[in-house]
Amino acid sequence: MQRILYYDCFAGVSGDMNLGALIHLGVDPEYLKSELEKLNIEGFLLEIKEDKRRGISGIKADVVIENPENEKHRHLHHIETLVNDSGLPNRVKTTALNIFKHVAVAEAKVHNIPIQKVHFHEVGALDSIADIVGAAICLDYLKVDKVLSAPVQLGGGTVKCAHGIMPVPAPATAEILKNIPVRTGLVQYEATTPTGAAILAETVDEFTSSINFDIRKTGYGLGTIDTEIPNVLRVFLAEIDEDEDVIQSDATLLECNIDDLSPENYEFVMDLLFDAGASDVWIENIIMKKSRPASKLCVLCAQGDSAKMKAILFSNTSTIGLRETILKKNALPREEKTVTTSLGDVKVKQCFYKGKLVNTKPEFEDCKRLAIENNVSLQSVRELVLKSLEDGSK
The missing domain is CATH 3.30.70.1380 (Transcriptional regulatory protein pf0864 domain like)
Structure with missing residues (x-):
């Protein structure tokens, strides 16, 4: 039985929506707060409250900066030091740093500068650090075997960022979501942020619209804007009774x-x-x-x-x-081998189920060639191949 986390990003995804959704799904908020304290940085606190969007109840998670006027921007090496020097488990550190790297690579590409010179005007802020490290903590807490996601809704309209006023998606978001299926135009605002995009890009194993699992629990993370389209990130905790041999x-x-x-x-x-x-x-x-x-x-x-x-x-x-x-x-898992017979070599495909051989099929073209060359029937060539296999296994 596989334990699955599925992101249904019909209204987009951001760092705070992700935290809210995973808390609503079952992550202990006090555990999340205590783990974030291991970063050994001050100046922020995590506020968690129940709320509704268009009648849908969920969790609104906000990282509150206590003295925003004193907040500083950071480069990638500052963040790497911060995370590596923390008391977080190594698996959480690795996930968090890989998410940060997705953003750094995207910003470096947009600005055409080396990755270590990227100035994190968005992700270097305390709220984004908490969102990204918090995402890694939550995923580790849930202990899922696989993370899946629907195509990502980007939204529409324009967004104000460090580059000026740009059409949605922001340049970094577009770069992060390369080769990932996306949708646009459902709402006229930035539905997916660079932080949300990076979390998905790093942690999702497969993007698919096909749902083939048993839903065990649903969580909703609430966004700030309240529009006609419910501004929520829906996540499913599910199970797949998947045969490991298939x-x-x-x-x-x-x-x-x-x-x-x-x-x-x-x-x-x-x-x-x-x-x-x-x-x-x-x-x-x-x-x-x-x-x-x-x-x-x-x-x-x-x-x-x-x-x-x-x-x-x-x-x-x-x-x-x-x-x-x-x-x-x-x-079924399969193996291909070449069997040497008195008439010549024949490729053979063998299929296995639960470790047992269930099907053996000699390659038709090889059997046909040997049958013509030796003026014998196809069936006689197949029987000769199977007998050679049986003799070889003794």
Whole structure:
């Protein structure tokens, strides 16, 4: 059984919303405060209170700076020293420093300066330090096996930052969220801050809209603004009864109905799809409107390869549209080996479940080649391969 933390960022994420959500989910607030004291810095306190946004109850967490006029900005090496000299567990230190580094790398890229020269005008402040270190403390407290997240809502409009007035997202946020799925325009304010983005970028194992788990508890972290869209970060504590012997991954299924393509073209298209990395390609017979017989061409591929597959389908078939489905793929662990027989070498794929061999399949093309070369049947080659395997295991 896997313990899962899932971020549902439909209204964005910030450092304080994250703390509120994780406290509402079950993190002991007194434990969080006592751990933050291990930073050995003064000048801030963590206020935690129950509140509501559009009728949804949750936790509002605020880091209050006692003397903001005395607050100073810090560089990365100052923060590294602060965290490393603290009494926090090493695993918490590592997570926190990696989150800070996400922001530092983003700011260095935006300003085109070395990472150690980044002046943390936002994340060097005490409130952001508490938000980031607090996030690492909370994640360690929850002891989850995996962190997942929905695509991240960025918001819209403009944001005032050290660079001036910029359109959402802020430059650092955009840099931090590279290669992470995002959404925009739900609200007209900055829904995701650089701190919130960095926490997700460092701690989330997988970004997916597909929820396939049993929800055990829900937490809500409240933002400051109260708008028609509930300004909350929703998080789930969930469990997955996942078989460790099965490899699960996200996949994309592309389907298109075709009734006007010559059958001789399908082999050519299928070869192109397989060469481009498709996991599987198949054709189903269907009946379309007006009782027209047709074919449904189906392509299973990794999510990152879907654009290539679409290009092949639109360029090499007569389809003018297709359906795209995101799904979970489960596969057994497998091993490939080469078996030497009296007729020649044959590649063999073996699949295992719970440590036991459950399937053995000789490579068809190798068997076909040896059958033709030796003027024997395919079945006789397969039997010879299986016997060689059995003799080799004795």
